[in-house]
Amino acid sequence: xxxxxxxxxxxxxxxxxxxxxxxxxxxxxxxxxxxxxxxxxxxxxxxxxxxxxxxxxxxxxxxxxxxxxxxxxxxxxxxxxxxxxxxxxxxxxxxxxxxxxxxxxxxxxxxxxxxxxxxxxxxxxxxxxxxxxxxxxxxxxxxxxxxxxxxxxxxxxxxxxxxxxxxxxxxxxxxxxxxxxxxxxxxxxxxxxxxxxxxxxxxxxxxxxxxxxxxxxxxxxxxxxxxxxxxxxxxxxxxxxxxxxxxxxxxxxxxxxxxxxxxxxxxxxxxxxxxxxxxxxxxxxxxxxxxxxxxxxxxxxxxxxxxxxxxxxxxxxxxxxxxxxxxxxxxxxxxxxxxxxxxxxxxxxxxxxxxxxxxxxxxxxxxxxxxxxxxxxxxxxxxxxxxxxxxxxxxxxxxxxxxxxxxxxxxxxxxxxxxxxxxxxxxxxxxxxxxxxxxxxxxxxxxxxx
Numbered sequence: 001x002x003x004x005x006x007x008x009x010x011x012x013x014x015x016x017x018x019x020x021x022x023x024x025x026x027x028x029x030x031x032x033x034x035x036x037x038x039x040x041x042x043x044x045x046x047x048x049x050x051x052x053x054x055x056x057x058x059x060x061x062x063x064x065x066x067x068x069x070x071x072x073x074x075x076x077x078x079x080x081x082x083x084x085x086x087x088x089x090x091x092x093x094x095x096x097x098x099x100x101x102x103x104x105x106x107x108x109x110x111x112x113x114x115x116x117x118x119x120x121x122x123x124x125x126x127x128x129x130x131x132x133x134x135x136x137x138x139x140x141x142x143x144x145x146x147x148x149x150x151x152x153x154x155x156x157x158x159x160x161x162x163x164x165x166x167x168x169x170x171x172x173x174x175x176x177x178x179x180x181x182x183x184x185x186x187x188x189x190x191x192x193x194x195x196x197x198x199x200x201x202x203x204x205x206x207x208x209x210x211x212x213x214x215x216x217x218x219x220x221x222x223x224x225x226x227x228x229x230x231x232x233x234x235x236x237x238x239x240x241x242x243x244x245x246x247x248x249x250x251x252x253x254x255x256x257x258x259x260x261x262x263x264x265x266x267x268x269x270x271x272x273x274x275x276x277x278x279x280x281x282x283x284x285x286x287x288x289x290x291x292x293x294x295x296x297x298x299x300x301x302x303x304x305x306x307x308x309x310x311x312x313x314x315x316x317x318x319x320x321x322x323x324x325x326x327x328x329x330x331x332x333x334x335x336x337x338x339x340x341x342x343x344x345x346x347x348x349x350x351x352x353x354x355x356x357x358x359x360x361x362x363x364x365x366x367x368x369x370x371x372x373x374x375x376x377x378x379x380x381x382x383x384x385x386x387x388x389x390x391x392x393x394x395x396x397x398x399x400x401x402x403x404x405x406x407x408x409x410x411x412x413x414x415x416x417x418x419x420x421x422x423x424x425x426x427x428x429x430x431x432x433x434x435x436x437x438x439x440x441x442x443x444x445x446x447x448x449x450x
Contacts, residue, residue, distance in 0.1 A: 001025070001183055004073040004080040006103045008035050008066070010046055010158075010330070011120055011151050012083030017055045018162040020064035022187045027073040028066050039066040047329035047356045050159050071110040078180055080107050081149070082131075083120040088267050095124050095271045104131045108138035116180045118147045122207055122268060124275055128171065128200040145177035148200050150207035156327025167194040171203025208275070211268040212286050219289045222296045225434025235434025236415065267333070269293075297338040300413055303431050304343065307383055307409050312346030316406065318377035319343075319350060321388020321414075322357040322365065329356035331364055335413070336387055340365050351377040355390055375404060382407040389414040398425030 001024045005016035008030040020026040030036055038045050042059070044052045058064040067073050074080055084099035100121055107117055117135060119128050132146045148171030153161045168185050172178045178197055182189065189195055198206070225235040269286050276283040308315050324334035331337065336357075343350050350368040354361065358370050371377045374393065378384055378401045386393055394416055402408035402425050409429040410422050422430040 001079070001180075002077045003027070003184065004029060004070075004077040005083055005120075006030075006070070006073075006081065006107075007083035007085070007121075008032075008039065008045070009083065009085060010048070010155065011153065012081070013039075013044070013046065013055075014048060014051060014153060014158045014162060015081065015083060015120060015151065017051060017058060017064060018159065019184070020058040020061075021054055021163075022184075024063065024184065026058075026064050027077070028064070029068070029070050029073045030066070031068065033068060036066050036068050047327075048158050049156065049327055054159060070106050074107065074110045074115065075112070077115060079116045079118055079147075079184060080111075081118045081120045082107075086121050086123055086267075088270050094274055095122070095267070097123065097127060097130070100127065100131065101134050104134040105138045108135040108142055108144075111139070111142055111144065114143040114145075114176075116145045116147050116177050118149050118181070120149055120151055122150060122271075123148075123204060124208075124271055125201050125204045127204060145172070145174050145180075146200070147172045147177045147181055148203035149181065150203060152207075152210065155330050156325065165193055167196050169203050169206050170195065170197050171200040172197060173200060208268050208272040212272050212283075212289070215269050215293070216285060216289050219292045219296075221434075223292060226299065228434040238434075297335050300335060300339055300411075301342045303413070304339070304383065304385065304411050305346075307411055307429055307431055308348075312343050312348040314347060314349075315382040316349045316351070316380055317343050317383045317385060318374070318381045319352045319368075319385045319387055320354075320374055320377070320393045321386065321390055322352055322354045322361050323388050326388060326390045329359055331357060331360045334388075336361075337364060339385075339387065340368060344368065351381070353377050354388065355392055357388075375400060378404045380404070380406045383409045383411060385411045386414050386416050389416050398422060398427070402426035 003019055003024050003026045005012050005026060005028045008016070008028050012028065016026045016028040028039070035045050042056055044055060055064065082100055082103045084103055086095045086097060086100060088094070089096040100119065100123060104117065107115070117131060119131060128146050128148045135142065135144055150169055152165065165188065168188060170178070170181045172181060182195070185195055221235065221239060224238060228235045228238060269290055273283055273286045273290060276286070305312065319336070319340060322334060322336035322340065323329060323331055340350055340352070344367040351371050352361065352365065352368050353371050353374050362370065374396060382405070384401060384405065398417065398421060408427045410427050412422070412430065412432040415432050415435065419430055419432070
């Protein structure tokens with residue numbers, strides 16, 4: 001089957017590469033000449049483990065290509081996927097659909113035969129019907145169908161998620177569209193992965209509801225983590241105890257305490273809240289989730305401020321990790337975008353280390369020094385902050401770090417280490433998220449470790 005993929009961002013490129021690995025002929029289209037030139041050279045413009053290898057394999061096999069020419073890409077294609085950005089619109093919280101509708105118009109003008117227009121972008125309920133109206137208005141003679149096919153990819157594990165999904169959601173209106181989508185996902189159907197076929201609106205809502213529910217779980221454990229600190233409990237043990245309850249499908253993610261939410265969660269929760277408001281059916285839980293997520297970021301800043309004695313001015317702070325999670329270069333809604341500016345704005349000299357975050361981070365985090373080595377960053381520092389749990393930061397020589405620091409203090413905002421680890425290594429102050437492990441500077445080491 002021939003597929004055209006409009007957009008070579010995260011979703012479009014991963015989807016296009018994986019579809020080609022299914023055996024389909026895939027043409028990825030983008031308006032940015034630099035992206036297409038990079039891809040044609042075999043360079044991947046995003047960081048996703050394993051994507052470069054899979055892309056090279058399918059380009060060499062002749063199943064995957066890249067172009068600026070939408071019309072040639074659509075020629076002969078049974079399905080055209082729209083995988084463009086839908087950022088949150090400033091001011092009203094709506095998802096910005098300009099790029100989706102522009103793509104729909106271009107498809108309508110370029111298509112010469114029946115095609116299924118598939119929305120892969122995350123869009124509010126009702127968008128696919130707007131796509132249908134847009135295509136029909138732009139080309140009343142075109143024979144076409146629309147389909148909704150939301151993505152559920154985790155950055156850092158996107159290929160695994162695509163090839164071995166929990167489920168594939170497909171929203172359609174006609175049997176013809178359903179058959180085309182079934183043919184596209186046939187390799188997964190044959191391996192008995194669930195393919196859920198729904199109406200358009202249900203498919204659109206599943207995406208938002210699923211992400212909002214996950215964001216709610218993360219927010220819930222952040223609230224419990226804050227309470228654990230007050231009462232002397234350990235959020236990791238609390239989470240494990242909750243997760244062993246058979247009524248929970250899986251463990252409440254204590255490892256995400258402090259993370260707030262991921263790449264899509266803030267955008268999707270805001271969009272869902274706005275949809276509820278627009279339909280006079282407010283989703284109060286989600287509105288609260290949004291507020292608590294912002295409060296959690298501010299609470300992290302307060303922890304750092306306490307460790308620095310109430311002022312960042314003149315302090316040197318080493319920040320390990322700026323991406324919102326490991327194994328990605330994505331920084332959208334990362335806690336670093338709140339925490340690092342607060343440090344810089346407070347007068348701190350900030351040194352950052354991240355295996356993949358520098359490319360986006362240099363523009364998003366002005367005023368910081370980028371370094372390649374945690375030990376170099378810690379030289380003469382007054383505070384070490386673990387902000388993203390990259391594997392490179394999970395087995396650091398804490399003694400070597402503390403010896404290099406001017407004042408050995410650690411804020412472990414990913415609970416990678418323990419209070420005992422830090423104190424044994426020579427840190428004089430330590431704080432984490434949702435654990436008893438808080439040792440303010442000046443307290444006796446033995447007492448703090450108990």
